[in-house]
Amino acid sequence: MIDKESLPYRPAVGVMLLNREGKVFVAQRLDSTLEAWQMPQGGLDEGEDAEAGALRELEEETGIRPEHVEIIQRCPVELYYDLPDDLVGKMWKGKWRGQRQVWFLMRFTGTDADVNLETAEPEFRAWKWAEPKDLPAMIVPFKKKLYEDVLDAFAEWL
Structure with missing residues (x-):
């Protein structure tokens, strides 16, 4: 049994x-059968700048290239979530x-055709635009507080 408290974040x-209508990009993971979005x-690579990592992750997961987004705001504090006990030893090799995440609010300047989930290492099976207020109810339960914190951090832009 792994002592969760001794592990780092x-x-x-x-x-x-956000798209032009103020809706938020969400997607469903390939490795989950849950109806969660x-x-x-x-994760950041060793020594990687958070902004560069966010743009890299966005492109790796969605096919959306950096030229199709504008950074509106960076969350001033890191936001955290804990894995449920049953996942601690299974994810990320324990x-x-x-x-501990640095969150960015970005505006999508492209079109839906610029989204391509068929990336080199696909992570998602479906995507859609969602109302910001609906996000906490759409995510897996252990990330609900995180999503509420993200909404609070970016409330003045939503």
């Missing part, structure tokens, strides 16, 4: 991507208890 980033997010 994985350095990571997240992207809240999430925003693009992922090295992390959860993630």
Whole structure:
């Protein structure tokens, strides 16, 4: 049994991507059968700048290229989530208890045709635009507080 409290948080980033109507990009993970939807997010590479990592993750997961987004705001604090106990030893080879994330609010300047989930290493099976207020109810339960914190951080732009 892994002692969760002794594990560090994985350095990571997240992207809240808004379209012209103010809706948020969400997608369903390939590795989950849940009807949960999430925003693009992922771990930072060693020494990687958070902004560069956010743009890289967005492109790797959605096919959306950096020239199709504008950064509106960077969350001034890192936001955290803990994995549920049953996932701690299974995800990320048991090295992390959860993630500490730098979140970015971005505006999508492209078209829906610029979204391509058929990336080199696909992570998502479906995507859609969602109302910001609906996000906490769409995510897996252990990330609900995180999504509420993201909404609070970017409330003045939503």
